[in-house]
Amino acid sequence: MxxxxxxxxxxxxxxxxxxxxxxxxxxxxxxxxxxxxxxxxxxxxxxxxxxxxxxxxxxxxxxxxxxxxxxxxxxxxxxxxxxxxxxxxxxxxxxxxxxxxxxxxxxxxxxxxxxxxxxxxxxxxSEVIEKRSGFLLKMAADYNGIGKIQYILGKKGLPTIASEYGADVTLEVLVPEEEEKGLKEEITEGTSGRTVYQEEKAVLYAILSDGTPLIEELPQ
Missing domain, CATH: 3.30.230.30 (Impact, N-terminal domain)
Incomplete structure (x- = not known):
């Protein structure tokens, strides 16, 4: 779907x-x-x-x-x-x-x-929403690379669902299925290969009228 x-x-x-x-x-x-x-x-x-x-x-x-x-x-x-x-x-x-x-x-x-x-x-x-196929993509990068990643995400209008700041920065991003491959290629190129992709979950998602993402994880 x-x-x-x-x-x-x-x-x-x-x-x-x-x-x-x-x-x-x-x-x-x-x-x-x-x-x-x-x-x-x-x-x-x-x-x-x-x-x-x-x-x-x-x-x-x-x-x-x-x-x-x-x-x-x-x-x-x-x-x-x-x-x-x-x-x-x-x-x-x-x-x-x-x-x-x-x-x-x-x-x-x-x-x-x-x-x-x-x-x-x-x-x-009523409120009608459009459920889409996508991925929750978890990635880690150093502090030099995270600015480039956030720029790319902002340009594409992709929401960050969670973030964690430690020795590196870890982001969990909601990505439409059709954009997943191109996004990873652009981030890899933009950070000179220093981004580590830690986890990728298949999901169905929708964006509510107030901008809140509604996410349903699919069985592995």
């Missing part, structure tokens, strides 16, 4: 369309059971709503895909909602769009647009 978009933090967005109120609630899910439990939770919370339509996608290849119109005309709610998730290429998330009928019929096209737009509003209120 090079990159994968997932829902990191769920949210809630609201849309008014011809006096009908649409509430989109999103939730990260790892299994169909989790998704179904979330949908049941929303139906209980909004028990008095006209409809609680839903869609979810689960798996590295979005293997599990389900949707429900929950009483709306067939194909006007659940499928358009699912199409938004697939179009955004998001994995492991569920969304429920709750509708309180406002007294004015929207028609087939109007329903499709309203439910699709509601999911977009729900996503805007």
């Amino acid at each position: 090079k990159t994968q978009k997932i829902l990191y933090k769920g949210g809630e967005g609201e849309l008014i369309e011809k006096k009908s109120r649409f509430i989109a609630t999103t939730r990260p899910v790892e299994s169909e059971e989790e998704a179904l439990a979330f949908i049941a939770e929303m139906k209980k919370k909004y028990w008095d709503a006209t409809h609680n339509c839903s869609a979810f996608v689960i798996g590295d290849r979005q293997q599990i895909q389900r949707c429900s119109d929950d009483g709306e005309p067939q194909g006007t709610a659940g499928r358009p909602m699912l199409d938004v998730l697939l179009g955004e290429d998001i994995h492991n998330m569920a969304v429920v769009v709750t509708r309180y009928f406002g007294g004015t019929l929207l028609g087939t096209g109007g329903l499709v647009r309203a439910y699709s737009k509601s999911v977009q509003v729900g996503l805007e209120a």
Whole structure:
């Protein structure tokens, strides 16, 4: 896997369309059971709503895909909602769009647009992150070489996860998979071969909206 978009933090967005109120609630899910439990939770919370339509996608290849119109005309709610998730290429998330009928019929096209737009509003209120393949690269250099290394890392915008200052300086750096080889070559050349690479761990990582790295080590 090079990159994968997932829902990191769920949210809630609201849309008014011809006096009908649409509430989109999103939730990260790892299994169909989790998704179904979330949908049941929303139906209980909004028990008095006209409809609680839903869609979810689960798996590295979005293997599990389900949707429900929950009483709306067939194909006007659940499928358009699912199409938004697939179009955004998001994995492991569920969304429920709750509708309180406002007294004015929207028609087939109007329903499709309203439910699709509601999911977009729900996503805007959520935090979607992109997980990438990469490495945690641990390296040591003398004090003369560390300035050059930090310059190279800064130029590439690569975050230092940990540092230790002793007789030499040890850095642990988060590196995208596609940049690992080139980075090592540039650092080796820039420090005249005096950098020692101590450890390299394969990881999946993402950068959160506040700039914090989220790192998941892969099994060796």
